[in-house]
Amino acid sequence: MFKMEYSEPIPTATTSSPTSSPPPLPPAVVLSPCAACKILRRRCADKCVLAPYFPPTEPAKFTIAHRVFGASNIIKFLQELPESQRADAVSSMVYEANARIRDPVYGCAGAICQLQKHINELQAQLAKAQAEVTNMQLQQANLAAMLCMEMAQSTSPQPNPQQPMDILIANSNPGLMEDNNNFGSLWEPLWA
Numbered sequence: 362m363f364k365m366e367y368s369e370p371i372p373t374a375t376t377s378s379p380t381s382s383p384p385p386l387p388p389a390v391v392l393s394p395c396a397a398c399k400i401l402r403r404r405c406a407d408k409c410v411l412a413p414y415f416p417p418t419e420p421a422k423f424t425i426a427h428r429v430f431g432a433s434n435i436i437k438f439l440q441e442l443p444e445s446q447r448a449d450a451v452s453s454m455v456y457e458a459n460a461r462i463r464d465p466v467y468g469c470a471g472a473i474c475q476l477q478k479h480i481n482e483l484q485a486q487l488a489k490a491q492a493e494v495t496n497m498q499l500q501q502a503n504l505a506a507m508l509c510m511e512m513a514q515s516t517s518p519q520p521n522p523q524q525p526m527d528i529l530i531a532n533s534n535p536g537l538m539e540d541n542n543n544f545g546s547l548w549e550p551l552w553a
């Protein structure tokens with residue numbers, strides 16, 4: 362019997378020319394089992410249910426889900442779902458398994474409660490900040506109105522509302538105004 366051996370010549374710097382390049386080699390296709398089959402030490406079939414969701418580059422993802430749910434339960438669960446929902450289901454299982462490992466008593470319910478509490482605190486802070494903004498806007502509007510009134514009073518001379526009353530009092534009893542010089546101050550508005 363004849364045994365055939367094939368060997369490629371090894372290119373050296375002296376034999377290769379810069380003008381001609383060797384044809385590109387096709388990329389090596391390495392088929393490795395999915396992370397689930399690798400951890401379970403079984404052969405990964407072409408139609409493996411777990412392969413699309415547990416790639417060989419992420420073995421921890423299957424390890425965590427396997428510890429909490431078990432491989433047979435994961436496979437059964439995925440087979441019962443339509444393919445469009447399987448990716449979300451795997452993400453949910455991995456999240457729940459992580460939460461259950463971190464908090465064996467409450468699991469993901471504890472994480473959800475903590476997140477809800479945090480949301481409520483943030484909503485209260487937001488409401489308080491919005492109330493403060495509204496209050497400052499009202500103060501600014503009041504200040505602008507007061508400044509406009511002050512500017513209008515300083516640019517146009519207006520008769521003093523106290524003058525007609527002083528004239529009326531002086532005409533009715535001239536001695537009263539002479540006796541009390543501070544009487545006019547009683548008629549000044551309290552807010553001036």
